[in-house]
Amino acid sequence: MKIRNAILSAGCTVALTALFATSPAQAAEPLKVGLLEDVSGDLAVLGKPKLNGSQLAVEEINRAGGIMGRQIELIHLDPQGDNARYQEFSRRLLSKDKVDVLIGGITSASREALRPIVDKTQTPYFYTNQYEGGVCDANMISMGAVPEQQFSTLIPYMVEKFGKKVYVVAADYNFGQISAEWNRTILKDVGGTVVGEEFIPLGVSQFAQTIQNIQKAKPDWLLMLNVGAAQDSFFEQASAAKLNLPMGSSVKVMLGFEHKRFAPPALNRMHATANWFEEISTPAATEFKKRWHAKFPNEPYINDMGYNAYSALYMYKSLAEKAKSTKLADLRKVIATGDACIEAAEGKVCIDPKSQHASHQMRLISVDDKHAVKIEKDYGSIQPYWLGKIGCDLTKSNDRKQYTPSDLPKKS
Amino acid sequence: MIAEIFSFFYQFADVFAFLILSAAGLAIVFGMMGVINMAHGEFIMCGAYVTVGLVHAGFPLPLAQLCGTLLAALAGVAVEWCLVRKLYKRPLDSLLATWGLSLVVTQGMLLLFGSSTAGIGTPEGSFILGAYSFSVYRIVLFLAALGVLGGIYLIFMSSRFGVHARATMQNAAIAQATGVRVNRVYALSFGIGAGLAGLCGALYAPTMTLIPTMGAAFLVESFVTVVVGGANVLLGTAPAGILLAVIRTALNGWGGQIVGQIGMLLAVIVVIRVLPEGMSGWFARRSR
Numbered sequence: 193m194k195i196r197n198a199i200l201s202a203g204c205t206v207a208l209t210a211l212f213a214t215s216p217a218q219a220a221e222p223l224k225v226g227l228l229e230d231v232s233g234d235l236a237v238l239g240k241p242k243l244n245g246s247q248l249a250v251e252e253i254n255r256a257g258g259i260m261g262r263q264i265e266l267i268h269l270d271p272q273g274d275n276a277r278y279q280e281f282s283r284r285l286l287s288k289d290k291v292d293v294l295i296g297g298i299t300s301a302s303r304e305a306l307r308p309i310v311d312k313t314q315t316p317y318f319y320t321n322q323y324e325g326g327v328c329d330a331n332m333i334s335m336g337a338v339p340e341q342q343f344s345t346l347i348p349y350m351v352e353k354f355g356k357k358v359y360v361v362a363a364d365y366n367f368g369q370i371s372a373e374w375n376r377t378i379l380k381d382v383g384g385t386v387v388g389e390e391f392i393p394l395g396v397s398q399f400a401q402t403i404q405n406i407q408k409a410k411p412d413w414l415l416m417l418n419v420g421a422a423q424d425s426f427f428e429q430a431s432a433a434k435l436n437l438p439m440g441s442s443v444k445v446m447l448g449f450e451h452k453r454f455a456p457p458a459l460n461r462m463h464a465t466a467n468w469f470e471e472i473s474t475p476a477a478t479e480f481k482k483r484w485h486a487k488f489p490n491e492p493y494i495n496d497m498g499y500n501a502y503s504a505l506y507m508y509k510s511l512a513e514k515a516k517s518t519k520l521a522d523l524r525k526v527i528a529t530g531d532a533c534i535e536a537a538e539g540k541v542c543i544d545p546k547s548q549h550a551s552h553q554m555r556l557i558s559v560d561d562k563h564a565v566k567i568e569k570d571y572g573s574i575q576p577y578w579l580g581k582i583g584c585d586l587t588k589s590n591d592r593k594q595y596t597p598s599d600l601p602k603k604s
Numbered sequence: 605m606i607a608e609i610f611s612f613f614y615q616f617a618d619v620f621a622f623l624i625l626s627a628a629g630l631a632i633v634f635g636m637m638g639v640i641n642m643a644h645g646e647f648i649m650c651g652a653y654v655t656v657g658l659v660h661a662g663f664p665l666p667l668a669q670l671c672g673t674l675l676a677a678l679a680g681v682a683v684e685w686c687l688v689r690k691l692y693k694r695p696l697d698s699l700l701a702t703w704g705l706s707l708v709v710t711q712g713m714l715l716l717f718g719s720s721t722a723g724i725g726t727p728e729g730s731f732i733l734g735a736y737s738f739s740v741y742r743i744v745l746f747l748a749a750l751g752v753l754g755g756i757y758l759i760f761m762s763s764r765f766g767v768h769a770r771a772t773m774q775n776a777a778i779a780q781a782t783g784v785r786v787n788r789v790y791a792l793s794f795g796i797g798a799g800l801a802g803l804c805g806a807l808y809a810p811t812m813t814l815i816p817t818m819g820a821a822f823l824v825e826s827f828v829t830v831v832v833g834g835a836n837v838l839l840g841t842a843p844a845g846i847l848l849a850v851i852r853t854a855l856n857g858w859g860g861q862i863v864g865q866i867g868m869l870l871a872v873i874v875v876i877r878v879l880p881e882g883m884s885g886w887f888a889r890r891s892r
Contacts, residue, residue, distance in 0.1 A: 240718075390860050396861055398622055401857060407735055407736050428726055428811050428812065455725030
């Protein structure tokens with residue numbers, strides 16, 4: 193079925209290209225969207241839905257007349273999870289294909305590999321993942337949720353509901369380290385303590401020792417910041433050892449749909465805050481899910497990355513149409529007005545002028561022992577306020593830096 | 605106190621089982637034929653996928669695991685027959701060919717079965733000791749690792765095939781001259797190696813995430829064990845497993861998984877420097 197889809201979509205692309213070539217009415221040049229998503233390698237499980245979301249959005253926008261009358265031409269390359277390929281392919285898209293906008297990147301490492309290259313150009317770059325936050329860069333528009341949206345909702349909730357003692361299990365790279373730092377900062381404000389913190393090398397799949405360290409430390413709940421398929425094995429192994437502690441996370445359920453991949457009750461008592469998960473059932477979300485499943489009937493779950501990739505194109509469309517231009521400077525003028533909003537499937541989403549990060553409708557969800565997802569709390573719209581608070585203001589200066597709670601901008 | 609001691613033993617058993625089960629198949633193929641099988645992880649994945657597929661189809665877990673092992677073994681015989689056989693005299697080319705095979709298989713699985721497969725859950729059963737609770741299935745894995753070592757010993761030390769295999773291992777040309785069908789020995793050994801890889805995948809399938817590249821999670825441990833153990837499976841793999849498991853368990857407990865991993869790799873460097881032929885080479889020299 194997958195192969196058939198691929199052939200079908202290839203066929204459609206050929207047909208569309210042929211249409212452009214032959215139709216004299218198609219006066220305007222197509223608008224080129226460069227997309228870098230991993231659809232092979234270890235991150236394929238995350239990259240595939242992002243590619244699907246982008247394809248769905250492009251198809252819908254083109255059918256409805258394109259952006260300012262111009263059809264979108266999606267140029268997708270597969271960097272295979274390799275940061276060197278991210279750099280090579282982004283150079284190719286920017287200088288050879290001369291794309292109007294660049295979208296993509298999964299890990300923070302791949303984003304940081306891309307950013308210096310995009311910064312040398314006047315091309316806007318959309319990063320569509322949730323991430324550890326802190327990038328203050330005028331070329332970049334971030335569509336995913338960031339820690340102030342995910343952690344400052346989740347951690348106080350977990351402390352209040354389950355207790356003050358937290359054990360952190362995190363992947364040992366920039367996402368895990370910086371997220372753990374966020375946890376320490378927020379925990380201090382609500383009076384919690386970290387009773388253990390363990391950083392796991394990527395690719396580790398055996399957790400018997402970690403499970404016993406946790407039992408020894410006797411935490412009230414776990415903060416799970418593990419990443420990748422190998423590290424996800426923790427849930428199965430912890431469940432087999434009857435660990436059965438409440439868990440919180442910023443990346444589980446909505447992103448890796450672990451509650452669909454693992455047999456219950458491995459994800460029992462998991463809590464997460466997210467701007468999107470497939471179980472949202474507002475009319476707009478139901479409508480979106482119907483369109484997605486019609487195009488990708490074999491997709492097991494619509495995750496937040498796929499959804500964010502989809503809304504990124506609509507955000508771009510809205511920005512370009514308001515600016516009546518595709519130039520970065522003109523798009524940023526629209527963002528600076530504070531009126532860069534779209535009605536997305538989650539609800540209203542706006543780009544914050546100071547940080548160029550998206551505001552999101554945040555909901556806190558929990559998973560039960562049958563792996564059913566329940567919305568525990570609806571926080572409404574939450575702004576990406578942190579960068580603005582610490583002094584990043586892209587309407588005034590372009591820092592091109594990533595800040596963390598322990599690495600703040602220097603006061604001038 | 606008893607809980608602490610048992611906990612250390614449990615951790616040791618867990619690491620030991622992982623090292624032995626992931627390395628046994630690789631060690632046989634390397635020791636018998638000098639082929640460094642880069643597609644080892646894919647045989648592991650094959651065992652895991654068959655097991656999970658059959659459990660979803662309603663088979664009981666042990667039967668599914670048996671089928672996964674057998675299918676991986678058959679796949680191994682097929683691969684030996686059409687790919688590896690041509691390359692026995694060209695070890696570097698066989699490394700490249702099996703690596704290519706591994707890329708083709710992982711990407712093929714990604715296209716055919718998608719990027720992830722639903723898991724089946726670890727069999728129930730756990731027990732409590734002191735402040736800790738333990739999963740029974742991890743003990744089963746340890747026993748399986750011991751069983752694999754015992755099985756290898758029996759096959760190679762007390763069966764006719766074992767005599768032929770050891771003769772081939774010492775000197776293939778003379779073995780052939782005395783009437784041993786060397787090609788069949790090779791095919792069977794490769795099949796046994798692949799089957800053991802499949803068994804590893806089948807046993808770990810309930811406890812892990814199922815993705816086409818899951819074999820990679822076993823690769824470091826399997827290669828490290830084989831390098832430390834040396835070319836002789838019988839003399840090398842088991843002591844290498846014990847040595848590395850003790851080092852890793854102690855360091856894991858003391859400084860976490862990163863320290864454990866670093867310590868294990870440092871130990872490997874030291875062993876290669878001091879005993880270039882691995883532990884089996886050292887044992888063999890001492891007994892001479």
